[in-house]
Amino acid sequence: MNLREIEELLGAHRAGDLETTEAARRLANLHYEDIEHTRIDHARAERQGFPEVVFGAGKSRTQICEIVERLVARSPNVLVTRTDAETYGEVRNVATDAEWHAAARLIRIRRDRTELGVGEIGVVTAGTSDIPVAEEAALTAEAMGNRVARIWDAGVAGIHRLFAERERLLTFRVIVVAAGMEGALPSVVGGLVGVPVVAVPTSIGYGASFGGVAALLGMLNSCASNVTVVNIDNGFGAGFVASLINRKWNDKEVTGDE
Numbered sequence: 001m002n003l004r005e006i007e008e009l010l011g012a013h014r015a016g017d018l019e020t021t022e023a024a025r026r027l028a029n030l031h032y033e034d035i036e037h038t039r040i041d042h043a044r045a046e047r048q049g050f051p052e053v054v055f056g057a058g059k060s061r062t063q064i065c066e067i068v069e070r071l072v073a074r075s076p077n078v079l080v081t082r083t084d085a086e087t088y089g090e091v092r093n094v095a096t097d098a099e100w101h102a103a104a105r106l107i108r109i110r111r112d113r114t115e116l117g118v119g120e121i122g123v124v125t126a127g128t129s130d131i132p133v134a135e136e137a138a139l140t141a142e143a144m145g146n147r148v149a150r151i152w153d154a155g156v157a158g159i160h161r162l163f164a165e166r167e168r169l170l171t172f173r174v175i176v177v178a179a180g181m182e183g184a185l186p187s188v189v190g191g192l193v194g195v196p197v198v199a200v201p202t203s204i205g206y207g208a209s210f211g212g213v214a215a216l217l218g219m220l221n222s223c224a225s226n227v228t229v230v231n232i233d234n235g236f237g238a239g240f241v242a243s244l245i246n247r248k249w250n251d252k253e254v255t256g257d258e
Helices: 003-014 020-028 044-048 061-072 085-091 128-143 185-192 207-220 235-246 251-255
Strands: 032-034 039-041 077-081 099-101 106-110 120-125 147-151 174-179 197-201 227-229
Touching: 003 020, 039 061, 061 077, 061 085, 061 106, 077 128, 085 106, 106 128, 120 128, 120 235, 128 147, 128 174, 128 197, 128 235, 174 185, 174 235, 185 197, 185 207, 185 227, 197 207, 197 235, 207 227
Parallel strands: 120 147, 120 174, 174 197, 197 227
Antiparallel strands: 032 039, 077 106, 099 106
16 A cells, blocks of 8 residues: 555545544555465555465465455456466456466456556567466566567577567567576577576476476576576566566656655
8 A cells, every 4th residue: 555545545534435443454454464364465566566466376266266356456457376267267256357368377357557668578488388387477577567579489499480580589678588498598589689588497398307407507507698597487477577677667666755
């Protein structure tokens, strides 16, 4: 809750439109709301530029629905990652405009489509099998107010496919690259462009890829100095950090001043 929201709350209480008990409850939940199984961080957007995101794995459908219900009451855009279609069906009872993205296993509520990015974010995959992780990154970046372009299946095994997109790559302000196997693609992309490259190792590959560890180590050892790396299969993290790099920050957002 920012200063404007607090002023509106106090004004509603003064005008008699908000009962003292309800005003006190909202002020008590200024930073987080305790619903027994979860402490919902309502101040996340003020600190980091986007509301708390629900990691669906390990949570019951009831828990997810209760969290989403509280989040969507205060935030126009909400994400649930690593979930399933059955949970989406139940979330629709809380938010009828929720979207289901099967490839990324992600639920998205996107009511505010204000463009907050300076430029366009590119999301590139080495192979078709990397698309689920890359799509998680792309959907996250879009929810955070960015224009996103997708380039699929442009890995080093057929590097002419990547070179065919070179002019397009040069238009992006930040690029997310998802790759499994040996994880070489981010280094190649990094050598072609002069913008940050967020590398996402995926767990795609045969036995010696060790579930993405080989790709992770390859990306961490990249000689392209504009490449940074997130965790294995962490498309959400890649989309989030790419959005922060691309974001149009202003003094009020940075300092909290009105």
